[in-house]
Amino acid sequence: xxxxxxxxxxxxxxxxxxxxAAVGLTLVFGVLGFPNLAxxxxxxxxxxxxYSLLVDVGLPYVVAIxxxxxxxxxxxxxxxxxxxxxxxxxxxxxxxxxxxxxxxFLIAVVQEVWGTGFLRMDSPFAGRMTVVGAQISSQRVIIIxxxxxxxxxxxxxxxxxxxxxxxxxxxxDRTGATxxxxxxxxxxxxxxxxxxxxxxxxxxxxxxxQLLSPTMGESLNLIVFAIIILGGLGSLPGAIIGGFVIAIxxxxxxxxxxxxxxxxAIFILLMGVLAVKPTGLFGMVEQR
Amino acid sequence: MMEKINPRLLGVAxxxxxxxxxxxxxxxxxxxxxxxxxxxxxxIAAYGMNIxxxxxxxxxxxxxxxxxxxxxxxxxxxxxxxWSFWGSFLLAIVATTxxxxxxxxxxxxxxxxxxxxxxxxxxxxxxxVVTRWESVxxxxxxxxxVKYPExxxxxxFTQPTTMYYFVLFILGGAAYTTHALLRSNAGRSLVAIRTSxxxxxxxxxNVAVSKQxxxxxxxxxxxxxxxxxxxxxxxxxxxxAAIDVTFEFLLFLLIGGMGTVMGPVIGSLLVAFLxxxxxxxxxxxxIVLGPIIVLLVIFAPKGxxxxxxxxxxxxxxxxxRAAARAEDAHEATSAxxxxxxxx
Numbered sequence: 001x002x003x004x005x006x007x008x009x010x011x012x013x014x015x016x017x018x019x020x021a022a023v024g025l026t027l028v029f030g031v032l033g034f035p036n037l038a039x040x041x042x043x044x045x046x047x048x049x050x051y052s053l054l055v056d057v058g059l060p061y062v063v064a065i066x067x068x069x070x071x072x073x074x075x076x077x078x079x080x081x082x083x084x085x086x087x088x089x090x091x092x093x094x095x096x097x098x099x100x101x102x103x104x105f106l107i108a109v110v111q112e113v114w115g116t117g118f119l120r121m122d123s124p125f126a127g128r129m130t131v132v133g134a135q136i137s138s139q140r141v142i143i144i145x146x147x148x149x150x151x152x153x154x155x156x157x158x159x160x161x162x163x164x165x166x167x168x169x170x171x172x173d174r175t176g177a178t179x180x181x182x183x184x185x186x187x188x189x190x191x192x193x194x195x196x197x198x199x200x201x202x203x204x205x206x207x208x209x210q211l212l213s214p215t216m217g218e219s220l221n222l223i224v225f226a227i228i229i230l231g232g233l234g235s236l237p238g239a240i241i242g243g244f245v246i247a248i249x250x251x252x253x254x255x256x257x258x259x260x261x262x263x264x265a266i267f268i269l270l271m272g273v274l275a276v277k278p279t280g281l282f283g284m285v286e287q288r
Numbered sequence: 289m290m291e292k293i294n295p296r297l298l299g300v301a302x303x304x305x306x307x308x309x310x311x312x313x314x315x316x317x318x319x320x321x322x323x324x325x326x327x328x329x330x331x332i333a334a335y336g337m338n339i340x341x342x343x344x345x346x347x348x349x350x351x352x353x354x355x356x357x358x359x360x361x362x363x364x365x366x367x368x369x370x371w372s373f374w375g376s377f378l379l380a381i382v383a384t385t386x387x388x389x390x391x392x393x394x395x396x397x398x399x400x401x402x403x404x405x406x407x408x409x410x411x412x413x414x415x416x417v418v419t420r421w422e423s424v425x426x427x428x429x430x431x432x433x434v435k436y437p438e439x440x441x442x443x444x445f446t447q448p449t450t451m452y453y454f455v456l457f458i459l460g461g462a463a464y465t466t467h468a469l470l471r472s473n474a475g476r477s478l479v480a481i482r483t484s485x486x487x488x489x490x491x492x493x494n495v496a497v498s499k500q501x502x503x504x505x506x507x508x509x510x511x512x513x514x515x516x517x518x519x520x521x522x523x524x525x526x527x528x529a530a531i532d533v534t535f536e537f538l539l540f541l542l543i544g545g546m547g548t549v550m551g552p553v554i555g556s557l558l559v560a561f562l563x564x565x566x567x568x569x570x571x572x573x574x575i576v577l578g579p580i581i582v583l584l585v586i587f588a589p590k591g592x593x594x595x596x597x598x599x600x601x602x603x604x605x606x607x608x609r610a611a612a613r614a615e616d617a618h619e620a621t622s623a624x625x626x627x628x629x630x631x
Contacts, residue, residue: 035401037408086586093347096404097542098585100535105578112575218531222412225405233401260420267413271394274406278397 006134007255008248013140013209015247016147020202021220022227022239023154024195030171030234031191032084034095038103039199040221044214045106046072046200047207048114051121061124065204069197076196080189103221110214123208143205150201151240154194158236163190171234219263223250226270232280242281295600300550307456307553311449321448322520327560328455329516334540334552335462336509341538342547343475344502345482349534350391350407353414354507356529358384358514360418360425363524366435373437373519380515381508388507389500396499399485411531419526430525434518455516459553462509467549478502479547510537539577542584545591554592 025039036042046068053064083098125138158164169177170187178184210216227246231238246266254262273281307328314320333355340348358380365376395406418425425431437445437454445451469475477498480488489495518524527533536559544555566573588595 029401033401035405037404083582083586090585090589091345092400093341093345094585094589096347096401097538098582100538101578101581101585103578104532104535104574104581108572108574108578112572219412222409226409229402229405260416263416264413267409267416270409271406271413274398274402275394278399278402280402 002133003255005132006136007251009131009134009136009140009144011248011251012244013143014251015244016143017202017206018223018227018247019240019243020147020150020205021199022224022231022243023151023236024198025224026228026231026234026236026239027167027191028195029228030236031167031188032095034092035099035225035228035233036195037096037099037221038106039195039224040217040219041103041106042072042075042196042217043199043203043220044110044212044217045075046196046203047212047216048110048119049200050204050207051119051212052114054121065201068204069200072196072200073193076192076194077189079196080192084188084192085185103217107214107217114212114214116214119212121207121212137209139208143209146201146205150198154198155236157194163187167191167194223266226266229270229280230273232282235280235282238280238282296597299596303550303553304460307459311452315449318448321452323560323564324557325448325452325455325520326517327556328452328459328553329513329520330536330540330560331553331556332455332459332462332516333510333513334537334544334556335459335466336506336513337534337537337541338466338506338547338552339469339478339502339509340506342541342551343469343478343482344499346396346499346503347404348395348407348503348506349404349531350395350411350414351506351510351537352531352533352535353411353529354384354388354510355514355517355533355537356418356524356526357387357414358511359518359524359528360431360514361511362515363431363434363518364424366519367431367433373435377437377512377515377519381512384511384514385504385508387511389504391507392500392503396496396503408531411529411534415526415529415531418529425526428526430523431518432523434522434524436519436522451520455520458512458516463549463553466552470549474498474501482547539581541591542581542589543591545593545595545597546589548591548593548597551591551593558592 021039021043025036028036028039049068049071050064053059053067054061057064059067079102083102084095087095087098123137123139123142125142127138129136129138129141156164158168166177166182166187167190169180169182170184174184177187223246227242228234228239230246231240231242246269249265249269250262253265307324310324311321314324333351336354337348337351340346340351361380361383362373362376365371365379366373371379391407391410395403395410398406419427421427436451439445443450445454470479477488477493480491480493481495481498485495488498514528517528540552540555540559542555543558544553545551563573566576584591590598
């Protein structure tokens with residue numbers, strides 16, 4: 001029972017990480033209509049930026065994460081302007097191929113700058129807590145709390161702020177949004193900035209409990225795609241619920257069966273859902 | 289006189305001649321023959337990808353994995369189980385075709401982005417199986433000592449030139465199949481699906497069956513190329529089933545020209561020799577190639593062959609206009625000349 005509670009909390013922490021990454025991905029999908037296959041690579045980049053700001057520059061942990069998020073937000077705006085804006089009239093296959101190019105580019109750059117080896121980053125919150133007999137590292141509690149706060153802030157941003165409402169409007173009806181005076185170019189930029197900032201936060205949070213490596217984004221990439229497909233592409237509640245479902249399934253399968261089973265569980269779950277409902281659990285918009 | 293030569297045919301003939309004559313020029317450099325053979329094998333796989341991506345317009349990210357499965361079947365059967373190359377090669381083709389069929393049944397229920405992500409997950413799942421199923425695949429230590437094709441009569445496949453011509457023969461088959469497909473109803477159905485699935489359905493194309501056939505065939509061709517690759521290199525590791533392989537196929541197609549007959553072979557050869565030249569920059573390879581991909585997609589999505597194809601009709605139209613003007617001027621003097629003759 002202690003093991004179960006411990007793994008449940010680990011699953012929730014992992015779920016928080018997955019949610020932050022998946023929500024950003026699903027926002028971009030909702031607004032631009034294509035999956036950003038470089039999302040995992042940006043996650044990795046966010047992790048390395050946080051590492052450098054913390055270790056090399058010597059900023060406090062929280063400041064380092066916020067700065068990394070800001071840097072990635074700028075990267076997001078640049079990507080939108082340089083790559084996806086020129087492609088806005090091209091078929092979606094081209095967007096996806098472009099994002100694959102970005103993915104390989106980022107992995108190669110990180111390998112050149114930070115090396116191919118693993119990097120370790122210590123958590124400033126090193127302590128442990130005891131919850132119902134289970135030992136939980138403070139970092140995991142921080143992750144769960146931060147993820148909750150960020151997700152609530154994001155929901156507030158999308159529902160209440162002008163930019164957030166514009167994002168939702170473009171997601172629902174691009175032409176209609178343009179007609180009422182919303183500039184889809186600006187909305188795209190804001191969406192990319194928010195999406196990339198979120199993935200940087202999730203990477204900064206996970207860095208102290210995982211090792212950093214140039215390939216750390218690869219498995220995350222597939223996991224977040226599994227999540228947003230499971231939830232239905234473009235659905236925000238779907239991404240949040242999917243994030244926790246997949247994280248807990250992964251942690252439990254690795255604990256009670258094997259590590260490989262944990263990895264495979266995600267994709268078997270994903271393929272199962274797609275075989276039954278090709279648009280995901282919460283997916284309503286017909287996908288072209 | 290010049291007007292009688294079809295520039296497209298001329299291009300194909302030149303490429304074919306260059307490929308056929310390559311070993312004569314490179315006779316004293318077996319290494320370069322090997323590089324060309326490897327490029328030709330990749331070109332075969334790119335033809336496979338061309339059917340599903342170039343013709344049908346569906347981005348499949350599982351093709352590197354199909355290539356890997358073909359490579360592993362030949363690799364494992366010829367080493368651990370002492371099969372002949374030919375037997376295992378045949379099985380590799382049959383098995384990857386069957387795998388393509390089975391995964392197509394689920395994958396093709398999805399469309400667009402879902403399809404790309406689904407196939408990416410499928411590719412990753414195959415990669416996990418290859419790296420984790422150590423007792424069968426040897427995981428990270430890979431498979432070494434893969435057999436060369438056994439002699440057929442006097443034909444000795446251990447000669448680099450023989451292997452080269454064998455691969456070239458299959459490559460020619462792949463190019464011809466694409467050519468024939470583009471002219472057939474089946475191929476036109478695929479192109480119609482690329483343009484608009486609803487439109488294709490409304491003019492009576494059986495979209496589900498067409499896509500299933502395209503995906504199955506393209507998986508089988510990727511597996512075939514994988515089998516050849518294992519035999520040529522003699523060693524395969526999990527890298528041959530990774531998504532990087534899919535990315536390279538994409539690169540070949542994009543540079544050569546998606547959906548064209550000659551695109552895959554031109555793209556593969558060009559990139560193979562580019563890689564050869566950039567070998568000192570091996571680690572920087574993707575720093576260069578990533579932006580190239582992005583720039584190509586934005587500025588030249590049709591690739592080299594697509595670009596050249598676009599030039600031809602423009603030139604022909606100019607010639608036709610010039611001929612028409614000439615005819616107007618000479619109408620009085622050459623009354624017997626008909627417009628058809630000039631065209």
